[in-house]
Amino acid sequence: MATEEEGPAAQTGRAVLSLATDVGGAAVLAARLARRMVPPRLDGPELWRNLYRMGVRSLPIVGVTALFTGGIMVIQAGVLIRRFGAEGLLGWGAGFTTLREVGPILIALMFSGRVGANNTAELATMTVTEQIDALETLAIDPLSYLILPRVLSMVVMLFVLTVYGDVLALLGAAFMGDALLGVSTATFWNGLLDAIRVWDLATGLIKSALFGGVIALSSSHYGLSVSGGAPGVGRAVNASVVASATGIFVCDYLATYILQ
Amino acid sequence: MIEVTNVWKRFAAPVLRDVTLRVPQGCLYGLIGPGAAGKSVLLKCLAGLLRPERGSVRIFGQAIESLDEVSLQAVRNRVGMLFQNNALFDHLTVAENIAFPLRRRGITDEAEIAARVADRLRAVSLPGFEQRLPGGLSGGQKKRVGVARATVTRADVVLYDEPAAGLDPVTSQKIFDLLRREQQEAGATVVMVSSDIDRLLTVTDRVGMMLDGALIFDGTTAEAQGSLHPVVKQFVHGEVDGPL
Numbered sequence: 286m287a288t289e290e291e292g293p294a295a296q297t298g299r300a301v302l303s304l305a306t307d308v309g310g311a312a313v314l315a316a317r318l319a320r321r322m323v324p325p326r327l328d329g330p331e332l333w334r335n336l337y338r339m340g341v342r343s344l345p346i347v348g349v350t351a352l353f354t355g356g357i358m359v360i361q362a363g364v365l366i367r368r369f370g371a372e373g374l375l376g377w378g379a380g381f382t383t384l385r386e387v388g389p390i391l392i393a394l395m396f397s398g399r400v401g402a403n404n405t406a407e408l409a410t411m412t413v414t415e416q417i418d419a420l421e422t423l424a425i426d427p428l429s430y431l432i433l434p435r436v437l438s439m440v441v442m443l444f445v446l447t448v449y450g451d452v453l454a455l456l457g458a459a460f461m462g463d464a465l466l467g468v469s470t471a472t473f474w475n476g477l478l479d480a481i482r483v484w485d486l487a488t489g490l491i492k493s494a495l496f497g498g499v500i501a502l503s504s505s506h507y508g509l510s511v512s513g514g515a516p517g518v519g520r521a522v523n524a525s526v527v528a529s530a531t532g533i534f535v536c537d538y539l540a541t542y543i544l545q
Numbered sequence: 546m547i548e549v550t551n552v553w554k555r556f557a558a559p560v561l562r563d564v565t566l567r568v569p570q571g572c573l574y575g576l577i578g579p580g581a582a583g584k585s586v587l588l589k590c591l592a593g594l595l596r597p598e599r600g601s602v603r604i605f606g607q608a609i610e611s612l613d614e615v616s617l618q619a620v621r622n623r624v625g626m627l628f629q630n631n632a633l634f635d636h637l638t639v640a641e642n643i644a645f646p647l648r649r650r651g652i653t654d655e656a657e658i659a660a661r662v663a664d665r666l667r668a669v670s671l672p673g674f675e676q677r678l679p680g681g682l683s684g685g686q687k688k689r690v691g692v693a694r695a696t697v698t699r700a701d702v703v704l705y706d707e708p709a710a711g712l713d714p715v716t717s718q719k720i721f722d723l724l725r726r727e728q729q730e731a732g733a734t735v736v737m738v739s740s741d742i743d744r745l746l747t748v749t750d751r752v753g754m755m756l757d758g759a760l761i762f763d764g765t766t767a768e769a770q771g772s773l774h775p776v777v778k779q780f781v782h783g784e785v786d787g788p789l
Contacts, residue, residue, distance in 0.1 A: 412633075420631035422592050423646050424621040426614070 307528065311506040315498075318436055318540050332434040339400045339435075340442030344449065350395050354387055355379065355457025363466050372468045374503035376476030379458035384451055384481065384489045392450040392535060393496035396443050397529040401504040404435055405525035408508025409518040417509070432509070436501040443497035444490060451489065488544045495540055499532035546570035546734045547702065552590060552600030560586045561597065562758040568751070569656060573728050573735045575749035575766070577742055577780065581753040584738040585629060588704050591736060592626050593617050604702060622650060625700035629707045631691035633679040639666070639690050640675035646698045665693035668723055684711040692720060698725050703728070705737040709744065717741055721748045725775075742781060746770065754780060 291299070321327065358379050366375055408431070411417050420427045455477065462468040507525040511517045547568040554561035560583045570576045576584050589595040590602050593609045601608050609620055610713045624770050625646070633642050643662045652658060669689035679687055692708060708724060709717035721741075725748040739745040746752065752769040754762040754777050760768065762777045772778055779787030 402642040414630045415628040415632040416634055418589070418592075418594050419626070419628055419634075421594055422621055422624060422626040423648055423649055426618075 307503075307506065307524075310501045310510055312475045314432075314506050314509070315502055317428055318433055321426075321433055322393045326426070327433040327437070331430060332407050332437060335434050335438035336442060339412060339438045340445060343396060343399055343442070343446055346399060347392055347394055347446045347450045347489050350391055350451050351388065351453035352457040354382065354391055355454035355459075356461040358382060358387065358454075359461040359465060366466055366468075372466065372472060373476050374474040375458075375466065375468050376478075377480035379462070379473075380455060380477040381480045381485060383454045383458070384485045386489070386537075386541075388451045388454055389447050389489045389492040389496060390533065392447050393493065393500065394530060396439075396446065396497075397500045397504075399444075400439060401500040401529050402522050402526050404439070404501075404504040405508040405522045406506060406518060407428050408432075409511035409521040410511060412511050413518060415516050427468060432505050436498075436505060439501035439504075440494055440497035443500070444493050447490060447493035451486075465529065488540075491544060492537060492540050495536050496533050499536055500529045503528040503532055546572075546593060547574075547736065548601075548603040549587070550601045550603070550772070552587075552597040552602060554583075554586060554590065554595060554597045560758050561590070564600070564755075564758070564760050566753060566760055566763060568734055568736060571732050571733050572750045573725065573737065575741075575745045575752045576736060576738045576755065577745065577752060579780070583758040584755050585706055588626075588706050588736065588738055588754070591628070591702075592624060592704055593621060600663070623701045625695040625698055625703040627691045627695040627703075627705045627708055629710065630718035631679075631687045632685055633690055635679055637679075638675065639671070639677050639679070639682070641688060642679065643697050644696045646694060649683065650698060661697055662693075663737065665697050668696075668727075669693045680762070685713065685716055688712060689716075689720070692724065696724075696731075699731045699733070701733055703733050703735045705735065705739070707739055708737065709739060709741050717744055718747075736785060742783065746781070 362378055364376065366372060382416065408417075410446040411431075416430075417427050420430060459470050459473045462473050463470055504525045506527065511521040513520070547566075549564055549566040552561050552564045553559065562583075564583075564587060566587075577588065578584050578691060586595060590635050591604065593602075593612075596610045602610055604620055605623065607616070607620060609617060612620065631676055634645065638646065640659075640662050643665050644658045647658050647661060662675065663672070666674060669692055671686060671689055671693070674682075674690070676687070679690070682690065688708065688711060692705075695703060695705065705724065709720050712720060721744045724735070724737070727733070737745065737749070746766050746769065749766045750763070752764065752766050753760050754769070756776060762774055764772070769777060769781055772781065775788050778784070
């Protein structure tokens with residue numbers, strides 16, 4: 286904690302150390318989880334339970350977000366589409382931005398807020414109430430039993446939810462294009478299918494898997510490294526959401542650069 | 546059975562200072578001391594949850610600080626523990642919480658599991674609570690479920706951190722009597738941390754007192770009650786005037 290006597294250099298140093306601690310902690314967690322993947326040592330029932338509650342229960346919020354995102358893109362593009370008479374490009378524009386960028390990012394941010402924050406809160410509460418210690422004394426490896434199923438579930442379900450969200454966003458865009466701009470759905474889908482490559486879809490899905498990993502690792506790391514009782518749980522959730530969002534954008538930049 | 550030799554542990558400051566302690570097999574050992582004396586930390590070292598920076602903790606003849614994960618899990622299969630916060634799993638019912646250690650030890654006979662869960666719930670006076678979730682229990686009820694879970698496997702070594710905290714006097718005495726009875730029936734070695742000195746001393750064979758991370762007294766219950774060490778005397782008898 287910063288003290289009144291600390292100058293800017295000390296505060297900067299403290300912030301850098303804190304960042305290194307968190308990034309290093311998440312990296313160590315990733316390495317420990319990777320060791321448990323060969324051969325796979327994870328709890329099957331816990332995996333299914335997490336796949337359901339992280340994925341199936343996120344369908345409504347992801348669906349609403351995706352539908353409106355598709356609609357908003359059409360509203361924003363409407364002025365230019367009309368001015369240049371480029372109705373045939375609406376499907377390509379909506380598809381390109383949705384599949385490569387907007388879909389994966391917005392769905393990941395929603396997923397981080399709903400699932401990542403919840404994961405941190407649960408793990409942090411389990412940590413401060415000694416439930417993690419209790420697992421260890423029961424000769425149960427918390428990483429195999431608790432963390433690995435959650436990490437895998439987040440990566441898999443964010444991937445699946447991105448596919449689902451992409452479809453709904455494009456449906457929303459097609460509907461709004463017809464309703465607002467008079468672009469027929471046939472024109473929309475023809476424009477989309479003619480111009481969009483499989484690689485555009487793959488790029489977005491690769492990103493979604495990366496974002497899932499970022500959210501899973503940061504939310505689990507902050508949940509397990511919490512200290513300070515109930516107030517510490519709140520701080521951990523806050524830090525986890527901020528770190529996940531930052532990580533998503535950093536990863537997106539790197540992935541876009543590498544995968545373009 | 547439990548041997549602690551010259552153990553040091555520090556977080557921001559030292560919390561265990563050169564602690565040496567031996568708990569014979571079948572002994573119920575009470576660990577007392579004021580807050581932040583290092584009692585719970587020592588208990589976590591015994592459970593292998595914390596590793597000492599220096600010194601050795603031996604259980605069943607094995608130095609647990611040097612064991613790998615697999616060997617440590619084998620030791621933990623023979624150790625039960627009740628945590629200060631009970632550490633019940635929130636997403637499991639009372640019955641599932643108590644059955645959890647049994648299932649994890651490979652017991653799959655549902656009839657046997659149900660019978661042992663029912664037996665434990667009767668022992669802690671909570672029959673009929675099988676399907677309740679921990680969130681719907683009072684503090685005392687959670688504590689009793691924690692005791693039921695810690696004793697369900699009849700472990701060779703059981704560690705209790707404040708087993709009667711937050712309980713009314715009658716229930717506290719019942720819990721202490723239950724733990725003593727369980728320990729005698731199973732022949733288990735027990736280390737129990739409690740602030741309820743009067744009741745604790747009714748069930749212990751030996752007592753250790755910690756102060757500022759150091760073990761300042763180790764002896765029989767009678768020796769603790771008759772100790773002339775000013776700190777031990779003041780603490781055991783709850784005197785206001787004294788060095789503490």
